[in-house]
Amino acid sequence: MSRRRKKSKEEGHINESWLLPYADLLTLLLALFIVLFAMSSVDAQKFEELSKAFNAAFTGGTGIFEFPKPMPESKMQTGDKAQPEKKDENSLDIDKSLLQQADQKELSVIQHKVNSYIKQNELSGKLDTSLTDEGLLVSIRDNVLFAPGSADVRESDLKVANEISDLLVMEPPRNIIISGHTDNVPIGNAPFDSNWELSVMRAINFMKIILKNEKLDPSMFSAKGFGEFQPVAPNNTSEGKAKNRRVEILILPRTAS
Template structure:
C-alpha cells in the first residue's frame, strides 16, 4: 500500500511554478503593448502615460523623463549665445532697413533736384500753362498738354514743337540713367478719323512718336525707355468741361526711382 502511494506521488509533478511564469508572461505582454502604444501616440499622450506611471510607483524619476545631459551653467551659456545670435541678426536686419531708407531718401532728393531743373526750364520758357511736374513715391511725373505737341486727333508731333521736345530730352540725361515711361492719354470724345479706330490707338501712337523724338538725343539710352497708351481711362480732370478735357489730353513722362529701375 505504501509502495503504491509512493508511486502515485512520483507521478504527480509539482506545477506551482507555472503561476509566476504566467504572471511574468502577462507582464511582458503588457509591457510590449505599452511600448507599442507609446510608439504610435502623440506627445500629449506620452506625457500623460509618464505621469500615470510615476503616480503608480509613488514618484521618483520616471524612465520617461529625459534629463538634459548639460549642466545648468551650460544651459545658461547656451541661452546667452542664442540671445547674442538673435541680437546680431536683428542688428544686421536693422542696418539693412536703415540703409534702404537712406537710399530711398537720397533717391527722392535726386528726383527733387531733377524736378527743380525741369521747373526752372518751364518758367524760363513760360510753359506753365502747358507743362507741369509732380513728385511722388512712383517717381517724378512731367505732364505735357497735347496742344503743345499735336493737332486734334493727330499723333504727329508739330514741327514747331521739335525744339521743345529736344530741350526736354536734354533734361532727361542722367548718370546713371533711370527708367523712363512715356504714356499717352486722351479725353473721352470718340475719335472720328480713318487713322485711328479708338482713343486707345491714338494715345499709344502719340507716346511712341514722342519717345522717338526724345531718343534722337544720343545721350539717352533707348533700353531705359518704354511707351504706353491709356486712352481716356486715366483722366486727371472731369471730361464734363472744356478745361477738364484739355487737361486729360496729355503726354506724361514718368522718371522712376532707382529701386524700380533695378527691379525692372
C-alpha cells in the same frame, strides 16, 4: 620466368604522385574564391554600424555618409568661432530708407531743372511736374506737341521735344516711361479707330523724338497708351478734357523694386 612477370607488373603500374600538388592547387583556388566572395559580400548592418562609429568619433554624431554632396568651399569655416554674418533687419531698413531719401533728393534736383525750363519758356499751365513715391512725373498738354486728332509731333514743337530730351540726360541713367492719354470724346474722321490707339502712337512718336538724343539709352525707355481710362480731371468740362489730353513722362526711382 618469374622475374619477367614481376618486371612487367611494375612497368604497368601508374605513378600517382602528381595528384598531391594538383589537389593542393585546387584547395588554394577554392580558398581564394571564398575570400573574394566574402570581400564582395560585406554585411550591410555591420558596415552601417561601423560608419556610425566613425561619424560619432570624428563629426560629433553627424554622419559623413549622410551628406548628399560635399560642402562648398565658400561655406567652409576655419575655427570654432567662425559664424556666418547676419545683418540686422533694422539695419537693412535703415539702409533702404537712406537710399530712398538720397533718390528723392536726386529726383528733386531733376524736378528743379524742369521747373526752371518751364518758367524760362513760359510754359506754365502746359507743362507740370509732381514728385511722388512712383517717381518724378512730367505732364505735357497735348496741344504743346500735337495737332487735334494727330499723333505726329508738329515741326514747330520739335524744339520743345528736343529741349525736354536734354533734361532727361542723367548719369547713371534712369528707367523712364512715356505714356499717352486722351479725353473721352470718340475719334471721328481720324486714322485711328479709338482713343487708345491715338494715345499709344502719341507716346511712341514722342519717344522717338526724345531718343534722337544720343546721350539717352533707349533700353531705359518704354511707351504706354491709356486712352481715356486714366483721367486727371472730369471730362464734363472743356478745361477738364484739356487736362486729360496729355503725354506724361515718369522718371522712376532707382530704388523701385
